[in-house]
Amino acid sequence: MDQFLLALVSGLASGAVYGLMGLGLVIIYRATDVVNFALASLATIGLYAALTLHDRGLPLMLAALAAIAVTVACGLAAREAVIRPLAQGELLSALVMTMGVSLIVESAISTLWDDQPRLFPSLVEGSVSFVGSAIPAQSLLTIAVAAVAMAVVAYLFGRTTIGSAMRAVAESADTAQILGLGSQRIARISWALGLGLAALAAFLYAPRAGLVPTVLSAPLFRAFAGIFLGGLTSMYGAVIGGLTVGVLDNLAASYVSAGYRDTFVFTFTILVLLIRPQGLFGVRTFQRV
Structure with missing residues (x-):
């Protein structure tokens, strides 16, 4: 029973990370039709920047905000440079571009910080005793923070004007443009939100895995497994799929x-x-031919 409980909690913590990354992927895909393979690499450069600042005396919580800010800034710069110039509907080209961005970012990380593994500090230390099992406090914090972040995203899309605009663009960019919503502005917000969720997921995952330039490669592919399991365009599916993958794993x-x-x-x-x-x-879609 102790082993099952520990495996379950660890699986939920891993699944929370996959769910956050999957949610970021789905938000970007729904708003811009781009499958962003660079998401993990961009979040990784945020981690390295945060660790550098923390080593120089910045408190860890502020370093987490710095990681999110660096990830979002680099991601938006990459979008403006290589994704926005593409014509609408160039899905394959955009996919290849994000792969290229991922390789460039990983190379930049190796050049700036080297390839040597590094330890990443935990947000909390110790464990919590429950039913005779010592559950790592970091795992419980990961689950709690991810749950709050997912709840905030659900509120944003369900109860706010900007969320309604993002849903409108996801349904039809042309209709959103007619309504005066500005698809490019919504696309930037969607990318920022998706990248921010990925950076948060990375910050929760790094204390368990350590830090190398490719630390998020495995979580990225498991996040993809989660979003395909849950449904490519479903935000709830991305979360539940990620949790399922984490627990099964x-x-x-x-x-x-x-x-x-x-x-x-x-x-x-x-x-x-x-x-x-x-x-x-x-949702199964049908196309008239």
């Missing part, structure tokens, strides 16, 4: 084998997609 590592954790997760995802191609919360 940790349960497989605890009870099957750590070497087969990804095999187990992606096999499950493929089986679900074979039965329901649009994902658990996606």
